[in-house]
Amino acid sequence: MAITVKTMPRPETESSYVRATLKGMALTFRHLLAPKWTMQYPEQTSAPDWKLSPRWRGTHRMAVDEAGKAKCVACGLCPQVCPANCIKLIPGEDEKGNRYPLVYEIDEFRCVFCGYCQEVCPEEAIHVGVHYENAEYSRDAFVYDLERLMRQPHPVSTLWDPSDPKGE
């Protein structure tokens, strides 16, 4: 048996190429004169009706405490959870028994910006940032060390909250 194809016949009295063409021409001409949406990026980085989402996940930032030290306690959860294996953490311990990161590096080239590190961090130390201008002249410069992560000035991401899925 031949395959039956369902055809949707168009209403003959309503379909008109002539009228549809003229309508389309009028529409495009209106758009030709309409105000433009383009934001001229390097000169103009924001517009009244455009901003980055507060949930944007960009390059990382390490939070610092009042003394200016990284909040990280080198628990090792972020390298554990990282699906891209891009966090390098070597923990150290001072004389009072406080743990701190001896080495904390994030390879932003390997990073998939999932935000799990921020989600898992018990000290709210590591964050993904609301930021996208990351250009560098060399590949090495994309490995951010601890000082650099602490220096980042941009705002941090408010991740997706399951109890408030629409961000209200």
Place this chain on the structure above:
Amino acid sequence: MSPVTGSAFFWTSVVKILIVFGGILSLVAFWTWVERRGAGWIQNRLGPNRVGPEGLLQPAADGLKNFLKEETLPPFADRFVFLLAPVMAFVPALITFAVVPFASPLPTPWGLVSPAIADLPVGFLYILAISSLGVYGVVLAGWSSNNKYSLLGGLRGSAQLISYEVSMGLSAVAVLVLAGNITMNEIVARQQHSVWFVLPLSVAFLTFLIASFAETNRLPFDLPEAEAELIAGYHTEYSAMKFSMFYIAEYSNMVTASALMVTLFFGGWDIPFTAWDNTPPWTVLKFVATFAAFWLKVVAFLFAYVWVRWTLPRFRFDQLMDLGWKVLLPVALGYVMVIAVAVWGLGAAGVPFGLGYGLILTAVSAVLLGLLLWGLDRNRVIGGSAARQRARWLADAARQRGAA
């Protein structure tokens, strides 16, 4: 003042060739910019606006890029024809313009200079002959690339151009019947002494307009290069300046087709509502004014090309063939007969050629145009395979009802 002769004729021709060649190429370059800005504006974007003021130097940057890019030569291509094809597309596109008069005659110390490069007595036949040669560029490019997409593009190009060439020629026959001549200057003069032929020959203008969109491979008739289906169609394998030549050929064809529509239907270099511009003595001022009028009309048509391109979607191939053979050809053919009979009747009735003559034909054509649009309107004529499918579907349903 008598026309220029001898060596003055030679040198004025050389100057005219240089001016028209340079002018068309600059207009083509400018129009690639207009196309891209227009596309942007229609899509609520800005379009290229970085290189130079308002992006006006963008064509120069593109040209430089195309000069510096690598010329690819596929090892599987037919080398000679592959190299010949861009030239075959490029040359006819440019030389078609040679017979189009673009202003009133210019008085010079050596005599009166005719506004067209070559004031051929067989002007219109020359245009039909040369503009059809352009298809060789498309077909040879598609074939010699030895690539299935290119070949399909070339085949589509040839089928499309042959189909629409017929109705284009037939709709132009109506103009020739009314003008009584095939010299471009005479066609313009006849319009100056009556009305622009777009009014008495509105149906012919419509068919000519549609056919010229098809002839220039522009949307909605860009099947030879249909990006979504054929990558880039016949010029898939071309790069750098060879690709650029196809591009320039496309835009030059647009300029020539616009100039033709202006000359045949919109009075050529005539300025409407005044006889000042088309009566001797010829002056430089008249030359400049009519020159501006001509190019203004051409630019208006060129804008229509851009506007239509960014509005209408591409035809399916069977729709293209349906429109060409089942609508445009009968319409153009029937219209030539009607016009021939009307011209014969007016001649027999002794109506002198002039404004009244034009207005009578305008009334006849307006009725025919109304009927044509009414016919096209309700999906009666240009149904394509969807309408055939619908007829089959209805017949099936009727059969099933009969069986039950």
